[in-house]
Amino acid sequence: MIRLAVLLVAGALGAGGAPSWSPPPNPMALTRQAGLTPETHEFVFLHVHSHLDVFVKGRKVRIPAGIGIDTHAPAVRKYQLPDGTIGYGGIDPPCAKACISPLHTHFDDGVLHTEAKKHQFNRLGQFFTEWNVRLNRKCVAGFCKPANRISVYVDGDRYAGDPRSIELKDKREIAIVIGRPPGHIPSAFP
DSSP, X not given: OOOOBOOBOOSOOOTTOOOOOSOOSOHHHHXXXXXXOOBSSOOOSEEEEEEEEEEETTEEEOOOTTTTBOTTSTTSEEEEOTTSOEEEEOOOSOOSSOOBOSEEOSSSSSEEEEEESSSOOOBHHHHHHHHTOOBSSSEETTEEXXXXXXXXXXXXXXXOSOGGGOBOOTXXXXXXXXXXXXXXXXXXXX
């Protein structure tokens, strides 16, 4: 199992307030902007799952359900689990027009699904583009250097590269921590 931890420690969160962590209203346009091709249904030639945790001041941020999915398309099913969790997917028959990215979230559990018709791993930067949240060497959302110290770790080791380039391979765990870290940084796929 490959694990990945990305740690962002912010010294001061600044006066700008919290960024929007909500799903964007234009998922297929953002899918194209991320360099991915929107499809009318899910493919499973390459079917892998990575996991993303984001913490702000020690508190977990919800990774929204439906990132990379046109949740308003008639063929996209909306699910409600017994615990009340809402999810999207199960596209059958296919949508009349493109409604899903090969990189998406079904639920708000932080699992990043790659369900693609070709064997090519997606990257963390593509997911953040689809989410419409800034991610680069200096910033995550509205939290940037030099006011905020950013550290990236892969399997517990310091990662000095661009976080956008991190491959979303199967069973990878990614944790982004802004401000005070939680008591435990996740290091394994749940």
